[in-house]
């Protein structure tokens with residue numbers, strides 16, 4: 714099964730719409746344990762990506778993802794700009810020249826992107842960050858594909874793991890980023906970056922259709 718370039722473009726468009734619609738929600742999550750800017754950051758970043766999409770459309774999937782990363786790096790401040798920017802830049806560089814993505818290529822996208830997040834933020838599991846969504850999602854995707862699953866089923870598995878991951882951030886005490894300054898008071902709140910990462914995976918699955 715393949716994810717076409719049109720579906721990758723549809724993913725990025727859907728993300729711009731989703732972060733616009735969920736701007737207040739993400740900002741409320743960040744108001745509880747951060748500085749109330751996460752929804753604003755995501756909406757601004759993907760709004761810029763949306764503006765640039767017409768100029769990207771003729772490029773290959775790798776170049777589209779790399780341009781997306783550069784746009785996020787230059788338009789989103791805070792912690793999440795460099796983290797998501799690096800995710801898309803690294804994934805794009807690893808997929809240079811691709812016009813569509815099969816199971817192995819989506820594995821490369823997710824793994825390389827998450828390596829980018831790790832190299833930037835040095836998160837470990839249970840730090841209460843977006844990594845608590847990405848790590849189980851990538852693991853679930855990989856075991857599904859290794860077991861012979863097609864792209865749609867493997868992404869279903871990734872989304873299910875991401876859903877659990879985002880909920881699992883609630884009882885954790887933050888050890889990275891602004892929320893860590895709160896110490897024990899960060900317990901009992903959902904991590905905003907974990908929530909926006911879950912949305913990213915849901916939109917990726919939906920862009921495939923079916």
Ligand SMILES: Nc1ncnc2c1ncn2[C@@H]1O[C@H](COP(=O)(O)OP(=O)(O)OP(=O)(O)O)[C@@H](O)[C@H]1O
Nearest residue numbers: 751791792793834836842843889890891905906907
């Ligand atoms: N070191 C890190 N590694 C991985 N993810 C991180 C790290 N630090 C923060 N995050 C993620 O980034 C999210 C915060 O993103 P946001 O856009 O609100 O940036 P910010 O913390 O306000 O940045 P700044 O403090 O620089 O203004 C957190 O919810 C968390 O998921």
Ligand SMILES: [Mg+2]
Nearest residue numbers: 747748750751
């Ligand atoms: Mg913030």
